Every structure is written in structure tokens, then in C-alpha cells.
Amino acid sequence: MSTISYLTRVEFGEGQVSRLQEFLDLLGVKRPLLCTDRGLVATGMVQRIAALLKAPPAIFDGTPANPTEEAVLAAHAQYVAEGCDGIIGLGGGSALDLAKGVRLLTGHDGPLAQYTLVAGGLARIHGRICPLIAIPTTAGTGSEVGRAAVIITAEGRKLGIISPHMLPSIALCDPELTYGLPPGLTAATGMDAISHCLETFMAPAFNPPADAIALDGLARGWRSIEKAVRDGSDKSARNDMMVCALEGALAFQKGLGAVHALTHPLGAIRQLNLHHGTLNAVLMPAVLRFNRPAIGAKWDQLQSFFGEAPDVAVAKLNQRLGMPAGLAAMGVTEEMLRPVAEDALKDHCHATNPRTPTADDYLVIMRESC
Ligand SMILES: NC(=O)c1ccc[n+]([C@@H]2O[C@H](COP(=O)([O-])OP(=O)(O)OC[C@H]3O[C@@H](n4cnc5c(N)ncnc54)[C@H](O)[C@@H]3O)[C@@H](O)[C@H]2O)c1
Ligand SMILES: [Fe+2]
Known part of the structure; x- marks a missing residue:
């Protein structure tokens, strides 16, 4: 339990x-x-x-x-x-x-x-x-x-x-x-909050209250992120985004997963100094696809929420928000991938992904996200 x-x-x-x-x-x-x-x-x-x-x-x-x-x-x-x-x-x-x-x-x-x-x-x-x-x-x-x-x-x-x-x-x-957070940072930090809700919802631990909180955070983030990016003074959207962030973190006591296992070592590459939320956004579609065989009914639940395949919905949102096209566009090179994959295996979020990735799986996820 x-x-x-x-x-x-x-x-x-x-x-x-x-x-x-x-x-x-x-x-x-x-x-x-x-x-x-x-x-x-x-x-x-x-x-x-x-x-x-x-x-x-x-x-x-x-x-x-x-x-x-x-x-x-x-x-x-x-x-x-x-x-x-x-x-x-x-x-x-x-x-x-x-x-x-x-x-x-x-x-x-x-x-x-x-x-x-x-x-x-x-x-x-x-x-x-x-x-x-x-x-x-x-x-x-x-x-x-x-x-x-x-x-x-x-x-x-x-x-x-x-x-x-x-x-x-x-x-x-x-x-x-x-209110004064610029649009680019609103999008990137908002995608971090959304990724917490999504990743922890997929994490396997038995914690129905956390799942319910994560889904509420996801709904708020999903309906408001674009509004907050378009108009920083939209009070209701800003309110939703702050609740989304709060709920994501309340829920992720269940653990996060492969997205965060990768973004921690990617964020440690000093010469790039990449933003955590932007990295999460870029990696999320490939991780959703990787997790699909292990999350059963939760995939269907997400699909009915998004009205389409979850990976497709997140990729489309990334595009509308102007997120980078992929890791390569952020300066991540092929030589950087292997050490990141090795570090991801040792990250605390690795163990709570619903499907356990190998180093090669992490490489595939990153290459798909390039
Ligand atoms: N503790 C956790 O559970 C947890 C979870 C996820 C991420 N993180 C970590 O948090 C860090 C990322 O935090 P972040 O995404 O909030 O970004 P950040 O704290 O790195 O800030 C990014 C930029 O936004 C600017 N900024 C912040 N608020 C602003 C405002 N209101 N108006 C204008 N500019 C503003 C800052 O000056 C900074 O330049 C990463 O190190 C990540 O690993 C921690
Ligand atoms: Fe995060």
C-alpha cells in the first residue's frame, strides 16, 4: 500500500x-x-x-x-x-x-x-x-x-x-x-506544471487522491496555458496556472517518470543551461508513446480528456506555444545523448516511470525528440 x-x-x-x-x-x-x-x-x-x-x-x-x-x-x-x-x-x-x-x-x-x-x-x-x-x-x-x-x-x-x-x-x-512573467517563460514553466500532472498520473503507485489532484491540475493547465501566454494579465488564466503548478507538485509525491529522469541530466549540461520546463515539453510526446503499453486504462482516460491521442495533443500544444522543434534546436548534440541516458537510469524519477526504460530506450526517446 x-x-x-x-x-x-x-x-x-x-x-x-x-x-x-x-x-x-x-x-x-x-x-x-x-x-x-x-x-x-x-x-x-x-x-x-x-x-x-x-x-x-x-x-x-x-x-x-x-x-x-x-x-x-x-x-x-x-x-x-x-x-x-x-x-x-x-x-x-x-x-x-x-x-x-x-x-x-x-x-x-x-x-x-x-x-x-x-x-x-x-x-x-x-x-x-x-x-x-x-x-x-x-x-x-x-x-x-x-x-x-x-x-x-x-x-x-x-x-x-x-x-x-x-x-x-x-x-x-x-x-x-x-502577471509580468513573459510569454515564453509562461509557456515553458506552464509545460513543467502540466508535465508534473501527466507524469505523476501515469506513475504506478496506488494513490487515488494524487491522481484526482493531478487530473484537476491537468484540466486547469490545459484550458488556461494558451490564454496566460496570450494575455499575461488574464487573472483567471493566471489563477488556473498557479493552481496547476500547486496541484502537480502536491500529486507528484507518487513520483514522476522518464521525462524528468531525462530533463535532470539534460539540465545539468552547464554549457547549454537549458530550461527545465521547455525540456519537459519537448520530451513529453515520445515518453507518452513509450509508456502507452504500460498504462492501460489511463491512456484511454487521457485520450478521452484530450479528444485525440495524448502524444499528438501535447505535440500540437507545443507547436501552438512556440516550443522549440526538438532537442537539436536547443543545442543538444548526438554525443551528449549517451551520458544523459546513463545518468537518467540513476535519477530518482527513473524508478517511478510506469514502464522501466533501458539506456537504449532513453536514447530512442531522445532521438525521437530531436
Ligand atoms: N523542487 C521541485 O520539485 C522541482 C520541480 C520541477 C522543477 N524544479 C526545478 O526548478 C527550476 C526551474 O524553475 P522555473 O521553471 O520556475 O524557472 P527559474 O526559477 O529558473 O526562472 C526562470 C527565469 O524566470 C525569471 N522569472 C521568474 N519569475 C518571474 C516573473 N514573475 N517575472 C519575470 N521574470 C521572472 C527568473 O528571473 C529567471 O530568469 C529547475 O532547476 C528545475 O529543475 C524543481
Ligand atoms: Fe519539473
Whole structure:
């Protein structure tokens, strides 16, 4: 049987971010480190949110697009140097995952590799760590309610550090923060959220509540992603996309699958620095086709939802959203594929795909997605 649990306190709705000080007080945080990235500083949002607080927070804005252990260590050094006692993660999945990594180090010694799921880290992670408030500014990863931080460790592998203790203390989900997200990023992050709903729905664990949540997230994402891309100020579409992201991550406690097993090593290729959601979108049709023989009635359920074969529906959506034509168009070369396929076998999402791929299967999936 399965363990089924939903744990995070979520405050959802327009304007919720204005309550940030209230929640810092609730958690007893007097000197927060706000972890974010320079892109968000450039939008003015970081300064606006910092100004909501009684006293200016310490700010770390050096989060890279795919967060690295190096950046986590730099932020943690600032946390210590500035006498901080809590963390605010503000941004997309990268800033939120970096914040989770810094928080882990407030109660655990490095290096981070020992805490990754594949290294048995679950047993090493305990709850004696500082409070964390997560404020998403993209509607994609759902990291604000997820128990994972996905970080490129010092060895250069992008790995999941996963534990219920990694869950943020509070998630402040304010769709208004996504109104200014440009169309390309709205599409790419939205496809990440949709891919969570789809992949976890296909994952074999027995977890009917998670399946129901994933299908609700899928329905919202599917009806609203194009509207949010066309008109960033469409409130109802932005709301749907933020719920889709939230629900995807609530549901993926079941595990994800081959799409994410591949996009983690692809995202670790430093010279390309590829966006996670874009990679998911490009790989999804081939993974759906690969999974078909193993998912039985779920394929039919998806087909009746989409009104056509699920792989075809996702490929058409990718095209309408202007996603890259394939991995090759993103700069991925044939020589890169074999090491990625080998790493995918060792990724924590590999084991929860409904049909177990071999390295050769991963190669076929990537070549089909080129
Ligand atoms: N923890 C998890 O469970 C989980 C799940 C899926 C993905 N991830 C990880 O999350 C990362 C991807 O996160 P992401 O897709 O949210 O992108 P991101 O955090 O990398 O951000 C992408 C860009 O969007 C900009 N941006 C963010 N919000 C904005 C806004 N409101 N307005 C304008 N610009 C904005 C940022 O400055 C950045 O340049 C990857 O590292 C991925 O592996 C984690
Ligand atoms: Fe993802």
C-alpha cells in the first residue's frame, strides 16, 4: 500500500504576498535571508516585496538558472555572516530550490551529495532547520509545496534532495506575482506544471487522491496555458496556472517518470543551461508513446480528456506555444545523448516511470525528440 500525505500550509490568492511580515512573525523570524535571482531584481519585484517588511531583509540574488551547490554555499555563507534566522525563497523553482538547499545547511553539514535521494539522503535529513517561506513567481515547478530541492551538486549531477522536512513552512501563492512573467517563460514553466500532472498520473503507485489532484491540475493547465501566454494579465488564466503548478507538485509525491529522469541530466549540461520546463515539453510526446503499453486504462482516460491521442495533443500544444522543434534546436548534440541516458537510469524519477526504460530506450526517446 501507499503512504499518502499532504502537509504544507498554503495561503493562496491575489495579494497574499502583502501578508509576508505576518507569517515571518508567526514563525518567529526576525532576520530573514531572501533568496532570489537577478532577473527578478531587474523587474523591481524583489525591492517591492522587501519594502513590505518592518526591516530590510538580507538579500541573496545569485541563484543560477539551474541552481548549483556553489551558489547554495555562497547563500549559506551570507545567512551565517548576516546573522539570519529564517529564509524567504522568492522566485521560480530555481530560487525556491536554492532556498531549500540553504535551509538544509542550517541544520546539516555539507557536502550536499550525501542528502540526495539516490545516495540514501532521506534518512540523513532531519527537521532541526530554520523556517522557510516559499513565494513562487512562476507557475511551474510547484516547489513551494514540494518536498524536493533539485540542485547541481559539486560533482556536476543535477539531483533531487527529497524529504518531508524539505517542505516549506508556509507557501504564499499569489498569482499577481506572475502577471509580468513573459510569454515564453509562461509557456515553458506552464509545460513543467502540466508535465508534473501527466507524469505523476501515469506513475504506478496506488494513490487515488494524487491522481484526482493531478487530473484537476491537468484540466486547469490545459484550458488556461494558451490564454496566460496570450494575455499575461488574464487573472483567471493566471489563477488556473498557479493552481496547476500547486496541484502537480502536491500529486507528484507518487513520483514522476522518464521525462524528468531525462530533463535532470539534460539540465545539468552547464554549457547549454537549458530550461527545465521547455525540456519537459519537448520530451513529453515520445515518453507518452513509450509508456502507452504500460498504462492501460489511463491512456484511454487521457485520450478521452484530450479528444485525440495524448502524444499528438501535447505535440500540437507545443507547436501552438512556440516550443522549440526538438532537442537539436536547443543545442543538444548526438554525443551528449549517451551520458544523459546513463545518468537518467540513476535519477530518482527513473524508478517511478510506469514502464522501466533501458539506456537504449532513453536514447530512442531522445532521438525521437530531436
Ligand atoms: N523542487 C521541485 O520539485 C522541482 C520541480 C520541477 C522543477 N524544479 C526545478 O526548478 C527550476 C526551474 O524553475 P522555473 O521553471 O520556475 O524557472 P527559474 O526559477 O529558473 O526562472 C526562470 C527565469 O524566470 C525569471 N522569472 C521568474 N519569475 C518571474 C516573473 N514573475 N517575472 C519575470 N521574470 C521572472 C527568473 O528571473 C529567471 O530568469 C529547475 O532547476 C528545475 O529543475 C524543481
Ligand atoms: Fe519539473
